[in-house]
Amino acid sequence: MAQFDVFKLKSGIFVVDLQTDLIGIEASRIVAPLRGQGAYTAFPGLTPKxxxxDQTWIVRVQELASVTGKELGDPIGTLEHARDELKRALDILIDGF
Incomplete structure (x- = not known):
């Protein structure tokens, strides 16, 4: 598992792993769901597109959750290309700016 990897949960929801790899905790991971663009309210900066x-999603950072590494399984992709936007969204969630 690596930060910004995408997983599909058994429920069918896609999630992105937002937890750093530097602390070496694999038993649980902090994730945020990917939601269909237009299906949920988007907030500038907080919910990056x-x-x-082959689809556009919004990452609902305000819906952070902890899931077990076992529940995640194997990654099916990555959002490394959106690293800066995801980190800014976490800053907005935690610090307000």
Whole structure:
């Protein structure tokens, strides 16, 4: 597992791993769901738009959750290309700016 990897949960929801790899915790990971663009409210900066699997999604950073590494399984892609936007969204969520 690596930061910004995308996983598909058994429920069918795509999530992105936002947790750093530097602390070496694999038993649980902090993730945020990818939601269909237009299906949920987008907030400038907080819900970055990303391209994944030939679709545009919004990452609902405000819906952070902890899931077990076992629940994640194997990654199916990455959002490394959106690293800066995802990190800015975390800053907005935690610090307000």
């Amino acid at each position: 990303v391209e994944f699997a």
